[in-house]
Amino acid sequence: MSKEIKVALAGNPNSGKTTAFNAITGARQHVGNYPGITVDKKEGFTKVGENRIHLIDLPGTYSLTAYTMEEIVARNVVADQRPDVVIDVLNAGALERNLYLAIQLMEMGAPIVLALNMMDEANKQGMKIDIDKLADLLNVPVVETVARTGEGIQELLTETVKCAAKNEGKKWEPLSISYGPDLDPALNKMVDLIEKNNLLTDRYPSRWTALKYLESDDEIMQLGREAHPVSAELEEVVKSVSKHLESTLATYPEAVIADYRYGYITSIIRQGVVTRLDAAADRVALSDKIDTIVTHRFLGPIIMLAVMYLIYQVTFTFSETPVGWFESFFGWLGETAEANMNDGLLKSLVISGVIDGVGGVMGFVPLIMFMFLQIAILEDSGYMARVAYMLDRVFRFFGLHGCSVMPFIVSGGIAGGCAVPGVMAARTLRSPKEKLATLITAPFMACGAKLPVFLLFVGVFFEKNQAMVMFMITMVAWACALIVSKILRNTVIKGEATPFVMELPPYRFPTLRGLFIHTWERTWQYIKKAGTVILAISILIWAAMTFPNLPEDQVAAFDAQKTVVQEQIDAATASGAPVAELEEKLLSVENEEAEATLKNSYAGSIGVALEPIMSPAGFDWRTNIALVGGFAAKEVIVSTLGTAYSLGEVDPEDASPLAERIAQDPNWTPATAIAFLLFVLLYAPCFVTVVAIKQEANSWKWAIFSVVFNTALAYTVAVAVVQIGKLL
Amino acid sequence: MSNAIPMRELKVGEKAKVVAITAIGELGRRIRDMGLVPGAELEVVGRAPLQDPVALRLTGFTLSLRNNEADYIAVERV
Numbered sequence A: 001m002s003k004e005i006k007v008a009l010a011g012n013p014n015s016g017k018t019t020a021f022n023a024i025t026g027a028r029q030h031v032g033n034y035p036g037i038t039v040d041k042k043e044g045f046t047k048v049g050e051n052r053i054h055l056i057d058l059p060g061t062y063s064l065t066a067y068t069m070e071e072i073v074a075r076n077v078v079a080d081q082r083p084d085v086v087i088d089v090l091n092a093g094a095l096e097r098n099l100y101l102a103i104q105l106m107e108m109g110a111p112i113v114l115a116l117n118m119m120d121e122a123n124k125q126g127m128k129i130d131i132d133k134l135a136d137l138l139n140v141p142v143v144e145t146v147a148r149t150g151e152g153i154q155e156l157l158t159e160t161v162k163c164a165a166k167n168e169g170k171k172w173e174p175l176s177i178s179y180g181p182d183l184d185p186a187l188n189k190m191v192d193l194i195e196k197n198n199l200l201t202d203r204y205p206s207r208w209t210a211l212k213y214l215e216s217d218d219e220i221m222q223l224g225r226e227a228h229p230v231s232a233e234l235e236e237v238v239k240s241v242s243k244h245l246e247s248t249l250a251t252y253p254e255a256v257i258a259d260y261r262y263g264y265i266t267s268i269i270r271q272g273v274v275t276r277l278d279a280a281a282d283r284v285a286l287s288d289k290i291d292t293i294v295t296h297r298f299l300g301p302i303i304m305l306a307v308m309y310l311i312y313q314v315t316f317t318f319s320e321t322p323v324g325w326f327e328s329f330f331g332w333l334g335e336t337a338e339a340n341m342n343d344g345l346l347k348s349l350v351i352s353g354v355i356d357g358v359g360g361v362m363g364f365v366p367l368i369m370f371m372f373l374q375i376a377i378l379e380d381s382g383y384m385a386r387v388a389y390m391l392d393r394v395f396r397f398f399g400l401h402g403c404s405v406m407p408f409i410v411s412g413g414i415a416g417g418c419a420v421p422g423v424m425a426a427r428t429l430r431s432p433k434e435k436l437a438t439l440i441t442a443p444f445m446a447c448g449a450k451l452p453v454f455l456l457f458v459g460v461f462f463e464k465n466q467a468m469v470m471f472m473i474t475m476v477a478w479a480c481a482l483i484v485s486k487i488l489r490n491t492v493i494k495g496e497a498t499p500f501v502m503e504l505p506p507y508r509f510p511t512l513r514g515l516f517i518h519t520w521e522r523t524w525q526y527i528k529k530a531g532t533v534i535l536a537i538s539i540l541i542w543a544a545m546t547f548p549n550l551p552e553d554q555v556a557a558f559d560a561q562k563t564v565v566q567e568q569i570d571a572a573t574a575s576g577a578p579v580a581e582l583e584e585k586l587l588s589v590e591n592e593e594a595e596a597t598l599k600n601s602y603a604g605s606i607g608v609a610l611e612p613i614m615s616p617a618g619f620d621w622r623t624n625i626a627l628v629g630g631f632a633a634k635e636v637i638v639s640t641l642g643t644a645y646s647l648g649e650v651d652p653e654d655a656s657p658l659a660e661r662i663a664q665d666p667n668w669t670p671a672t673a674i675a676f677l678l679f680v681l682l683y684a685p686c687f688v689t690v691v692a693i694k695q696e697a698n699s700w701k702w703a704i705f706s707v708v709f710n711t712a713l714a715y716t717v718a719v720a721v722v723q724i725g726k727l728l
Numbered sequence B: 001m002s003n004a005i006p007m008r009e010l011k012v013g014e015k016a017k018v019v020a021i022t023a024i025g026e027l028g029r030r031i032r033d034m035g036l037v038p039g040a041e042l043e044v045v046g047r048a049p050l051q052d053p054v055a056l057r058l059t060g061f062t063l064s065l066r067n068n069e070a071d072y073i074a075v076e077r078v
């Protein structure tokens, strides 16, 4: 008979849970050598013999307190979903610290299997672990694994199934360790109170709840208060032990608890479980050596800038050719449609709406791919954590946190990111204040969707130094993000800085598989967006730009004008007179008509209606349409401009790319171009990002704030640039 | 106890043993979660370019924290 076994993968950040998850389920979840990659639980399935295993990959946590979202997610899964087995994935090299979580899981009573992961590194460090002894002392199954290569994973699964069978139908048996002469009596008293009143006993073991009260765990205490008035009595007990501890030992219950937990771990390890042979040869030591150069006072920042700049060079050099292929492909597609379709609405829809709209976005796929590949290398090698470490001091000055670096970079701090995963990466930030500031400013970064706009305009106005100008735009984005966050942190989001207690993972060689997954995941997101949201919006915008038709009388008037000129041309041809001037006249009439049509459309009306507001920033109605569309998704800006200009296109034979059309448009001067670029860089995050911000900030208020505030800022900056440009 | 100094005073390359953690609340928890409890041994392996944060080597891993956080950790040179 087959049954489903529910298994949760818990463990410290960066211990290899997701790698193990992928190895077990064959999934392709994102791994990275940076603590806190998995921010939400992921689920997958596999079969072991008869049994179907339902695996839940949890975010990494160091303990099971409740002051980060990850910890709450992790412990709620254990408490509420009651997995049949919890696999605790440990970084064997730092066994002592990793066991701290294991002990807490055991105190919750979950049946656990320990996976001593990264055994390859531990062995290289000259570390020996007597796993039988460890299993014996802790009374749990222990398996050595190397999740990266899949070594030990089969055995881990076998043990998991065994453990599930053994504990099936049994009550959970929480581990109970002594917390010393001061706390134990209090604990016992609290356990009595809890059990008498059934306080939260359906969710948590009573001793565990008592411990959480002693640790003054806000979430549990809140639940307790709601559940039963006995909560007040428990709080009284806590108060009196706290007072006693403070007066006699100058310490706190939390500290005592941690000491005893570590004491328990040490007493186990000391019984000959671990022998460390040659500390000098260890990988962590090697990493520390590399760090003396990579985070060196002078060399560190230089290397960091060089790395960032190199990424631009590599991206632009290597993506040039494939971007060219994509462009010619869509060009060819457009021409084919042009040649084979009958004039009319459908043709206009296919060419202006679909091919120009989606093609403009798809063309940048290779570029996005190269960017993300390199971000993946930085992350997987462990360098990203060093960047956070080096920049923390600077970031703190601006009211942020070293860990804001990751959300910034993923959002496009290295141009080509995406604010949606970026905003989600802000979840590793502990303090709500720094997180809010990060959430609101991270969308300033030059994300992959804004890139097409930048590249287009940089190509037109600053042709020579593309990589350089792009680099500058990125720097401007960083500067704005920092300054704005400093302002925010001194006004609307005032508050203390949070601790920077962060693990610096050892340098590791990225795995090809890891890089591939990471790059593909992000690139595919981009492609999918182009094929769905952006396609839909392009069509919508095309419709808004096409309807309603010009009134009959105006069409007739244009037709009459055209007929007159055409007759003149015919006459001139017949008499052999030059026709060039007349043809130009015809062209300009057609141009006027196309423009009148567009202006008359719904989109045109919106764009025109916005002109009084936007003209100080130098934007005409066409740009306004694009910017409004850009709120749905930034990619739409280029595609809308494409549609706007190609609808205004008179000579259908002239398939010149958008860049040329913009270059020819007298409305665009370098000053308006810069104003436009800055506006695009800074204004409201795209709709999807706004939703993500709402989720992370847990309030619509801040999501709406990001839209209003960022747009106001962008507008002010753009107006300033254009007005200064006029003075010069 | 007599030789206890704030951790900030350690220089790169110096080894020490934790004597006491005086931080409370979240910071205290974060520090203890990482295994910095009385008795733990550590070595200062580096400082960020602006001298802050500091990188500490503990058994099997490297940790970084800020100077003003290190102030809550009293150590004894070994």
Ligand SMILES: Nc1nc2c(ncn2[C@@H]2O[C@H](COP(=O)(O)OP(=O)(O)OP(=O)(O)O)[C@@H](O)[C@H]2O)c(=O)[nH]1
Pocket: A011, A012, A013, A014, A015, A016, A017, A018, A019, A020, A030, A031, A032, A033, A034, A035, A036, A037, A038, A039, A059, A060, A061, A117, A118, A119, A120, A121, A145, A146, A147, A148, A149, A380, A508, A511, A514
């Ligand atoms: N040498 C070695 N490296 C490993 C092993 N398992 C995982 N890694 C690497 O360790 C890093 C972290 O792996 P992840 O699977 O992302 O870790 P995680 O536990 O999911 O981390 P979070 O989601 O951040 O909590 C990656 O760079 C992996 O390639 C292993 O057995 N040996």
Ligand SMILES: [Mg+2]
Pocket: A017, A018, A019, A030, A031, A037, A038, A059, A060
């Ligand atoms: Mg993970």
